[in-house]
Each structure stands twice: as C-alpha cells, then as structure tokens.
Ligand code: HEM
C-alpha cells in the first residue's frame with residue numbers, strides 16, 4: 001500500500017508524540033527528533049527495533065504492535081514535518097566539531113561526516129540519515145552505541161565511532177545540533 005501520512009499522524013498523536021513531539025521535534029535530548037528524517041530510514045529503524053536488531057527497551061515496546069503499513073505511515077508523517085533549527089547549547093567546541101564534520105581527523109582516519117550526511121546534515125534519502133538539528137546528547141549516545149556494537153550494529157558507523165575520542169564525539173555532536 002502507498003504510504004498514508006494522515007494515518008501515520010493518528011498513531012503519532014496517540015503513541016509517539018509524548019516523546020518525539022506531535023510534529024516530530026522532540027524536547028528531551030534522549031528522544032531523537034524525527035521531523036524531516038528520511039522516511040525509509042525511519043521505517044528501517046522501526047523494523048530493526050521490532051526484530052530486536054537495534055536494542056532499546058522503550059522502542060521495542062513501541063515498534064512491536066506496529067504493522068509494516070503502520071511503520072510506512074508514521075515514517076511518511078514524520079518525514080513530511082519540518083525540523084526546527086536549533087542552536088548548539090555549548091559553543092565552546094564548535095571549531096573542533098566543524099573540523100570533524102567537514103574534514104574528519106586524517107591522523108586517526110576519521111572521515112568527514114559530511115561525505116555521507118551532507119554539508120548541511122540533511123543526509124541522503126534511502127541511504128544516509130539526516131543529522132542536522134538533532135539533540136547532541138542523542139548523537140553522542142548513538143556514536144557510543146555504534147562503537148560498542150551491542151545495541152546498535154552498523155559496520156560503517158562502528159568503524160568511524162571506534163576511531164573517535166570522547167572529546168571529538170561531544171564536539172561533533174554539538175556542531176550537528178546547531179546545523
Ligand atoms: C528512537 C519512532 C514512540 C522514545 C526512535 C527512532 C524512531 C522512533 C524511528 C529511531 C530514530 C533515529 O534512529 O534517529 C517512534 C514511533 C513511536 C515512538 C513511530 C510511536 C509509535 C516513542 C515513545 C518514547 C520513545 C512513546 C518514549 C516513551 C525513544 C527513544 C529513542 C527512540 C528513547 C532512542 C532509542 C535509542 O537510543 O536507540 N523512535 N517512537 N519513542 N524513541 Fe521512539
């Protein structure tokens with residue numbers, strides 16, 4: 001069936017809005033903003049939570065009752081929403097964060113994030129998630145999850161995260177949150 005964002009909105013209002021915001025712009029930094037995220041990426045993550053491939057107890061509970069059509073519909077709804085631009089809370093590390101995002105760290109073979117996630121952090125539909133205006137706390141948590149490889153497995157991101165220092169993760173996350 002074709003994705004139906006209006007049907008997705010019904011589920012979002014009842015279930016997801018409490019944490020992710022009715023328009024997909026979340027408030028708490030543990031809950032990712034989903035507004036403007038690529039639909040296919042959202043759908044894939046929901047399927048991964050349901051299968052237990054991406055491990056998170058809250059999202060396992062949320063994704064389990066959703067059918068494939070529900071997932072497609074909520075994904076279409078969230079991706080049609082506008083992400084609210086935000087300002088980085090901690091501007092002290094913007095220089096380092098910008099350097100990592102746009103040029104990586106050649107000494108430790110960290111690639112530029114921009115190469116895949118785009119100069120403005122909008123990613124690429126069907127391939128790379130949007131990162132711009134995401135909460136810094138969530139970004140750091142995901143980089144650590146990729147690095148540990150237990151709750152979230154992705155070879156590309158694991159290879160990158162394991163080369164990054166805690167300071168680099170924090171700095172690039174702050175930069176991303178202000179993109
Ligand atoms: C993560 C969708 C309900 C808390 C996510 C992600 C998606 C999603 C797609 C991954 C985002 C990404 O990778 O950028 C939904 C949908 C919901 C829902 C469609 C309703 C059916 C909730 C609720 C809560 C919640 C009610 C809070 C009680 C979280 C948290 C994460 C997350 C904490 C991060 C998980 C992690 O660290 O891996 N959600 N969500 N979600 N969601 Fe939800």
Ligand code: HEM
Nearest residue numbers: 111112113115116127128129139142143154156157160172
């Ligand atoms: C996912 C950060 C470089 C490919 C992610 C996520 C974050 C992130 C935070 C999770 C997004 C979410 O949960 O909403 C970064 C940073 C980078 C970087 C800080 C630079 C240091 C790259 C590069 C590539 C790439 C260079 C491509 C070669 C991907 C892919 C995913 C992803 C494919 C989705 C993984 C999945 O499906 O679970 N990245 N990234 N990233 N990134 Fe990166």
